[in-house]
Amino acid sequence: MECDLQNKSEELVTLNPYGKVPVLVDGDTVIYESAVINEYLDEKFPEVPLMPNDLAQRAQVRIWIDFCNTRLQAAAGNIRHDHEVEKNRKRLAEHLATLDEQMAGKDFIVDDYSLADITYVPFFTRKDHYKVSIGDEFPNVKRWRERLLERPKVKSTP
Ligand SMILES: N[C@@H](CCC(=O)N[C@@H](CS)C(=O)NCC(=O)O)C(=O)O
Incomplete structure (x- = not known):
């Protein structure tokens, strides 16, 4: 709605x-x-699985979903609402550095494309609202973002 x-x-x-x-x-x-x-939705439509089969990898997916929602998005939301902007810009940069380390040598954040990658798409598409640039200081996140935004379903979502 x-x-x-x-x-x-x-x-x-x-x-x-x-x-x-x-x-x-x-x-x-x-x-x-x-x-x-x-x-x-993933469980309702099992024909397009977006969680790994492996139990440990499923836990990893949930860890990175939590990281996005409770850390990255929390800092970004505070910036968007002009709440402690400098402090939150610093936090956001730290979170992006953590993600950049995690993304080194990888196409997706945990094994294959999963709900974890999808969770970051709204942050990446709306990054300008958060006054954040993802440039060469975060090369792995930059490539990951480009890879995600090139996906046809992501491109066609308004
Ligand atoms: N943890 C929630 C966060 C949802 C959230 O913060 N939504 C924002 C819009 S993007 C909202 O409804 N804000 C209104 C408010 O907090 O009063 C989720 O992932 O669904």
Whole structure:
């Protein structure tokens, strides 16, 4: 569902007690929190698997999803909302450095393309909102971003 976040509808707050988007309504099922929505969709459509089979790799995917949501996006969101901008710019640079190390010599963050890579796409497509540039100081993240944004499904998503 789409909604005005400055003027939240009652419907949004009823569907998601956190009052945030995204929210997925699938028949009688209501799901919020993007990581949970993504896992639900992955399990609902097993013909396009986006989680590895290996248990340890599945755990790695969840670790990098958590890193994106609780660290990278948290710092980026604070910058976007003008909250402690300098402190959060520093944090964001540290998180990008961590990611750059993780991405060394890799095409995707854990083994093959997975929900972990997908989780970073909104950050990469909206990076200008966060006043961040991903240049040669983060060469592995830069290549990974370009690789993800070239994917047809990512390109065709508004
Ligand atoms: N952890 C949540 C974060 C969702 C989130 O922060 N959404 C923002 C828009 S991108 C929002 O709804 N903000 C409105 C608010 O916090 O009041 C998720 O991954 O779904």
